[in-house]
Amino acid sequence: MRVAIIGGGVIGLTTAYALINKGHQVDVYEQNDDVGMATSFANGGQLSYRYVTPLADAGVPWQALGWMMKKDSPLRFRPRMSLEQWHWCWQFLQACRTAVNQANTAHLLRLALHSQSVLHHWQAQGGLNDFGWRANGKMVIYRQQQAFKHAASKITASSPQQVLSAQECVAAEPSLAHLAPQLQGGIFSPGDEVGDCYLFCQQLLQQLNAHPNFTLHSSHTVDKLMLEQGKVRGLKVTHTQDSQTHQVDVEHLVVAAGMGSKEILNSVGIKVPLYPLKGYSLTLPVTDNSTVPHTNVTDYDRKIVYARLKDQLRVAAMVDIGQTTTALDAGRIASLRQQAKLSFPHAGDYQEATAWAGLRPATPQGTPLLGRSGVNNLWLNLGHGSLGFTLACGSADCLAQLIDNEPTAIALTGLQR
Numbered sequence: 001m002r003v004a005i006i007g008g009g010v011i012g013l014t015t016a017y018a019l020i021n022k023g024h025q026v027d028v029y030e031q032n033d034d035v036g037m038a039t040s041f042a043n044g045g046q047l048s049y050r051y052v053t054p055l056a057d058a059g060v061p062w063q064a065l066g067w068m069m070k071k072d073s074p075l076r077f078r079p080r081m082s083l084e085q086w087h088w089c090w091q092f093l094q095a096c097r098t099a100v101n102q103a104n105t106a107h108l109l110r111l112a113l114h115s116q117s118v119l120h121h122w123q124a125q126g127g128l129n130d131f132g133w134r135a136n137g138k139m140v141i142y143r144q145q146q147a148f149k150h151a152a153s154k155i156t157a158s159s160p161q162q163v164l165s166a167q168e169c170v171a172a173e174p175s176l177a178h179l180a181p182q183l184q185g186g187i188f189s190p191g192d193e194v195g196d197c198y199l200f201c202q203q204l205l206q207q208l209n210a211h212p213n214f215t216l217h218s219s220h221t222v223d224k225l226m227l228e229q230g231k232v233r234g235l236k237v238t239h240t241q242d243s244q245t246h247q248v249d250v251e252h253l254v255v256a257a258g259m260g261s262k263e264i265l266n267s268v269g270i271k272v273p274l275y276p277l278k279g280y281s282l283t284l285p286v287t288d289n290s291t292v293p294h295t296n297v298t299d300y301d302r303k304i305v306y307a308r309l310k311d312q313l314r315v316a317a318m319v320d321i322g323q324t325t326t327a328l329d330a331g332r333i334a335s336l337r338q339q340a341k342l343s344f345p346h347a348g349d350y351q352e353a354t355a356w357a358g359l360r361p362a363t364p365q366g367t368p369l370l371g372r373s374g375v376n377n378l379w380l381n382l383g384h385g386s387l388g389f390t391l392a393c394g395s396a397d398c399l400a401q402l403i404d405n406e407p408t409a410i411a412l413t414g415l416q417r
């Protein structure tokens, strides 16, 4: 079969890889001149297989009210005169109910664990091992007793996760010594991993380019889908360098265009509840190996993640609701730099840090939309929000199975439109 994919981010490229592995002919359309340049570029780098709780959680609306008063808060809400924003926020509030949150966490966990086994399987095939990947575990640290107790109460005896006291956190991750007086404890997930998402995209592309059935159409923006008799027959595509427009025929089409998916699907009347949750990251050169975290660290109270990627430290954080561009906000970047420096003062050269902003393509529930769109040959792989790198391989594997009309490796309950 011939499958066209819109989007050359981590979701589109893993989808291409899964389909090529199954013998299909694949064309990827990407508006930028390179792959992995949008939200997949400088994200937190965490392959967070065990820690997948969606943002929509019971305490979050109340916490958010408190945070709104603070300049350096992890979450910032800018109200807009937009029905779309209010509708999304209303659905988000519905998803904060404990039972809904628990169900969505279970759906995400199922997909995350499948993703991990698919990534390992692909790595065993060769060619996907040089993207700063390490199985280094993840430690979520807590500064407040109540939040720590709540998190610890969820860890059952059969869980591979471990509840650690403050001293045990520092013993396992000595770079936390500086924070020891403020720590209540932590939850350690030994099976979690880390990698550079952009380098992963580049490695996927290298593998794909070596395949005769693969073509990347970079600098090609898909403007519109052409629907005929209940099927997508073609794409209207503009070459971004010379603005030439042409039409291409498609047999099957996967929309994996991150935040761009919404507009593309709108062109055929398909509404998806995607909203951009803007976040920021800093990437700084490591100057002292002994003071940089080797495990992935999530500072629960500050909502900041730290990941060591080769000789760099990646610091990522913040959710800005109501901002639709990737423009850097100097105040947010300064605040992130200051908070990171307070926690890991000697981990790297903060003056040399490269700042970045990206738009998480988020559904209100935090769960992606995989599979059928309602139009026969049109497939969805989008809405991975804060977990796109983590969930990419499993999502791609399941979608390829659906396109081949095979049973999926995991149940897709709660993960479909």
Ligand SMILES: Cc1cc2nc3c(=O)[nH]c(=O)nc-3n(C[C@H](O)[C@H](O)[C@H](O)COP(=O)(O)OP(=O)(O)OC[C@H]3O[C@@H](n4cnc5c(N)ncnc54)[C@H](O)[C@@H]3O)c2cc1C
Residues within 6 Å of the ligand: 006, 007, 008, 009, 010, 011, 012, 029, 030, 031, 032, 035, 036, 037, 038, 039, 040, 041, 042, 043, 044, 045, 046, 047, 048, 220, 221, 222, 223, 256, 257, 258, 259, 260, 261, 264, 277, 278, 279, 280, 281, 305, 316, 317, 357, 358, 359, 360, 361, 382, 383, 384, 385, 386, 387, 388, 389, 390, 391
């Ligand atoms: C600050 C921050 C930290 C994060 N940290 C983590 C983390 O630690 N772990 C994790 O798992 N996830 C993390 N994420 C989330 C993760 O980065 C995203 O979920 C993931 O990158 C989404 O991938 P994607 O391929 O769907 O989107 P993108 O990477 O945005 O790719 C979509 C592609 O589609 C292209 N496109 C769009 N419209 C069109 C069109 N009309 N025609 C042609 N091409 C088009 C775009 O140019 C883009 O290249 C983080 C996100 C942010 C912002």
